[in-house]
Amino acid sequence: MRGMDLHARFPAIADLRARARARVPRFVWDYLDSATGTGATQARNRAALDAVLLRPSVLHGEVVPDLSVPLLGARPALPVGIAPVGMSGLVWPRAEHHLARAAAELGIPYTLSTVASRTPEDLGDDLGKPAWFQMYPPRDPEIRADMLARARDAGFDTLVLTVDVPVASRRERQLRSGLTQPPRLTPRLLAQVAARPAWAAGMARHGMPRMRLIDDYAGRTSGLSSTAHAGYLLRTAPDWDYLRWLRDAWGGPLVVKGVLEAETAARLEAEGVDAVWVSNHAGRQFDAAPATLESLRGIRGATALPVILDGGIAGGLDILRAFALGADFVMLGRAWHYALAALGPAGPAHLADVLRADLVANMGQLGLAHPAQARARLIAP
Ligand SMILES: Cc1cc2nc3c(=O)[nH]c(=O)nc-3n(C[C@H](O)[C@H](O)[C@H](O)COP(=O)(O)O)c2cc1C
16 A cells, blocks of 8 residues: 555554454454453543643744654654553564564664563564663562563663553453463464454464563473463562662663552652653553553652653644653554554554654644643643
8 A cells, every 4th residue: 555545544543443453353352452340441541631632822933843852862753652562473473573673763662572472682683772671570580680681682772660560450351352371272263363364374474472581481480381481470569679679780771661659750760760651551450540641740740750651642642642741752552553453564654654744733733843842732621
């Protein structure tokens, strides 16, 4: 499809989402799109975004928008990056490679999950800068140290510690879908695969994905089934001592992801963390959590650290809403995967085009040269 066609057919993330849904098997869709409980937290993220109003500006003359923003010593070309998604490769074959390469070409951060279907080394030449590695905290100190060394040696410059998974969440819809870890194709799931030929062909060519980094360590924790490995290795509730250890062992920029409280943000700053990532895991962990945008208000006032936000961002205007409330950077998780599943390897670049066009159009309405200037256009609730 030519560029013009793409913009006519998929002008918004909602269009990519609809096509993705029609191109992946049902159990994959349920994995990608489901939250926990009734999905109330996920819906709150959206509602909080919609509630943010900005004052349009008139008679401001020509403004040339610059979409690049400073972040942790780099200057991403867009105010948005790629959040970590476990088993990314289940959504589309070789997803981690496509996303890492797209991020490198776009000049935005790519975050690889500990439970992705590729290891840090697997990405090879596809990995550019900034390259972020997201860690679920391993229990075993040797595995911990080894994982950090592997991420660093593979070219990752920033470490993200995710803290909002102290225990597994239930994700009832995902449970109902019959997806196991590693994925096992039961007759029911096979029937769903048969209905999605493009996805099936990709998986036939590249193989069903597994959590390869976890597999590498599975041998060291003998006596566990492969299903139990990820849980045993990673499902730990880290504490402040763990955080200090990690900060010292890593040495480079450290981001803590899954923060919703102002006091936590202030303490993280005091402990020498480099950025706070406001997230409720897209509503996948706890269904009574506040919207990320609501949490952002308090957190912005509690810390001078860069603040990153995610959760339900559905376009350039949402990015400006987050900046208006004090975010310094925004991350998207599912949308990049909608784009990949909808359009294959061309998807991420198209999504970036959509975000860029939407940012430029809305910055024009607001008279902004830089996303951070959105703060001055916020209508206080
Ligand atoms: C399918 C899926 C898997 C995810 N896996 C991880 C993960 O492995 N590590 C992590 O820190 N966050 C994970 N997240 C959360 C995302 O990093 C991010 O916080 C969230 O998706 C942002 O919301 P959005 O998808 O609405 O943009 C996952 C999210 C989804 C949808």
